[in-house]
Amino acid sequence: MRRPLWAVLAAFCAAGCTTAVPGTPVAVKRADGSEVVLSYFTALNDAGEQGADKQAEFLRRTQHPDFDDRVCDLDGLVLSMAPVADTLRPDPQWKPEKSADVPRGETFVIAVTVTIRQGTTTIGEQIGSQRVVLLDGEAYGFTPCPAS
Template sequence: MARVRHVAVAVAALAVAGCTTAVAGSPVAIGSAAEDRKLVTDYFAELNDAGKEGPTTQRDFLRRTQHPDFSDRLCDLGELTLRIEPAMSTFRTDFNWAPENAGKPPRGLVYVLGVSVSIRRDGASIAEQIGSQRVVVLDGKAYGFTPCPTR
């Protein structure tokens, strides 16, 4: 009886093996939601740290972290700095979002979350806004889209 069971298991394993299909290419692991969440949290912490150092440092940070597909869409913040506080409890994917006039979503995994933005000049707060911001995780790095102040 045990021999029959072993043969049945072997036959079942061969049957399943015969149903597999090879897929061309190399598998690429993607980060977990927890890893992406940390990347996004770190993105905002670094943005705020850069803002503490002044407009030039923050502009540099925003230029380096602008999504590579949209590196030509930087806004000039002039002498303004931003302090952005993310509401991580609102962190979620946004598969269908695309930047204005882009036609398609950016490469990577797009996340959206609520944020509180403090706009500063010479260290003094001149405006506060609450809204949504997108951050894209692409190849293990968080990228943003430089916000453009409305005048």
């Protein structure tokens, strides 16, 4: 089932992918998480290169454990995220949509360009921000949910 482009893009807005982040981006040159956060995006993209099923498996496996009931079916879509390393910064007060609590761990926000593909066709591209949480040395994300 092919979703209209506006529905796919709306999903990323709802997932916090385009949430405005107050403040000025500051380059983070530190060894306490930046490599792990950037590796998360490499692994996400590598899984996507293997297909929608492999990427869905990756997203389920890396969904933050406090929010593992919020994993959505991307309906065959594949995401490619190109992070801008110099924009990585801590975001300790961020809460996922409809959540009263911040996630356990250290939350980072980073600017990304998201390319959305269905099969070999690019159906959308968007610039926004993405959150990754480091918890017990592992990187966890938040699977975007397509709008219905």
